[in-house]
Amino acid sequence: MSIDIVGVTKQFKTFTALDNVSLQINSGELVALLGPSGSGKTTLLRIIAGLDWPDQGEVRFDGEDALSRSVRERNVGFVFQHYALFRHLTVFENVAFGLRVRRGPAKLPEASIRARVNELLSLVQIDWLSDRYPAQLSGGQRQRVALARALAISPKVLLLDEPFGALDAKVRKELRRWLRHLHEEMPVTSVLVTHDQEEALEVSDRIVVMGRGKIEQVGAPVDVYQNPATAFVHDFIGETVRLPGEARGGSLFLKGQPLGLDAQGVGDGPAQILARPHEVELAPPENAPFAGKVLALRVFGPNRRADVEIASDQGMMVVEASVPLDRDISVGARVGLLPHRYRVFAATA
Numbered sequence: 001m002s003i004d005i006v007g008v009t010k011q012f013k014t015f016t017a018l019d020n021v022s023l024q025i026n027s028g029e030l031v032a033l034l035g036p037s038g039s040g041k042t043t044l045l046r047i048i049a050g051l052d053w054p055d056q057g058e059v060r061f062d063g064e065d066a067l068s069r070s071v072r073e074r075n076v077g078f079v080f081q082h083y084a085l086f087r088h089l090t091v092f093e094n095v096a097f098g099l100r101v102r103r104g105p106a107k108l109p110e111a112s113i114r115a116r117v118n119e120l121l122s123l124v125q126i127d128w129l130s131d132r133y134p135a136q137l138s139g140g141q142r143q144r145v146a147l148a149r150a151l152a153i154s155p156k157v158l159l160l161d162e163p164f165g166a167l168d169a170k171v172r173k174e175l176r177r178w179l180r181h182l183h184e185e186m187p188v189t190s191v192l193v194t195h196d197q198e199e200a201l202e203v204s205d206r207i208v209v210m211g212r213g214k215i216e217q218v219g220a221p222v223d224v225y226q227n228p229a230t231a232f233v234h235d236f237i238g239e240t241v242r243l244p245g246e247a248r249g250g251s252l253f254l255k256g257q258p259l260g261l262d263a264q265g266v267g268d269g270p271a272q273i274l275a276r277p278h279e280v281e282l283a284p285p286e287n288a289p290f291a292g293k294v295l296a297l298r299v300f301g302p303n304r305r306a307d308v309e310i311a312s313d314q315g316m317m318v319v320e321a322s323v324p325l326d327r328d329i330s331v332g333a334r335v336g337l338l339p340h341r342y343r344v345f346a347a348t349a
Ligand SMILES: Nc1ncnc2c1ncn2[C@@H]1O[C@H](COP(=O)(O)OP(=O)(O)OP(=O)(O)O)[C@@H](O)[C@H]1O
Pocket: 012, 015, 017, 035, 036, 037, 038, 039, 040, 041, 042, 043, 044, 195
């Protein structure tokens, strides 16, 4: 089932939560809506689900209007951060619930319900817990039950709102790998809301980065990480080092001096030169566009990080650079900074 969102706008009184948002989600795709708190992710998910309606715009499932259909008619499965399971029902009965409440011709015979539930429980790897009650499960196991329950009705669309948000980092990591694997086995069109960029990068086919009710960028995880379309996306999707400069005629300058760095496609004026810490190397000060004093050094995973104070047009600023462990360098040393990869945006972007 493909999902088309066309020009969707949603206001809460005078506040615009979604501002003319358009997005196409392909059938069988797993898309992550990624953005800071309040950027409109959940509002968009609720509109896709049929729990809320836009003031303007269209939502189409397989090309057909979905806004005139109720939640039930849309055939969507949900998993939320705290999607309460039925406490008085076993794991098996929780998963069977959506099938048991069906009436009329859609109702399956008991043997088919049992077969379907058993199949799902083994898919989410909790078949050995089928007789337990929710209170006897860990948080991660509960979310697996919630997912099996959402999948039981064979949804055309699966909507996940921070499904692993309440779990600890290790379980989160394990579950998102497993979600990816599950999606490969059962490719239902899925939309995952998260504010965790690592989760979005690892799990999804495409990432939709949202900021203040608008879509900033849509792309494959590697594209969004390596070629962020805006300074906002650069900042949000990974660690960002900011370097000072001004664009003029496609080149960059600092205090009127050429930096030897390119600013193609960026209008003249104050610029933001953005890089990832690992893209900024230490170099001899006389050969580097930026030079300054090392203020601090600290261990950072398999490397070290140096805080280097450099001059900008607005006074001094501190830049973080990655330093190999075997590099002989000490606090107070004068070093050069050479960004071997960087992206340039107008300062107001
Ligand atoms: N029912 C409502 N009434 C008024 N304002 C609302 C309502 N629902 C959401 N908003 C506002 O709309 C904006 C977008 O909210 P939304 O929940 O979509 O953000 P989000 O990106 O999912 O954030 P989070 O990651 O914190 O869940 C927020 O500023 C929120 O306060």
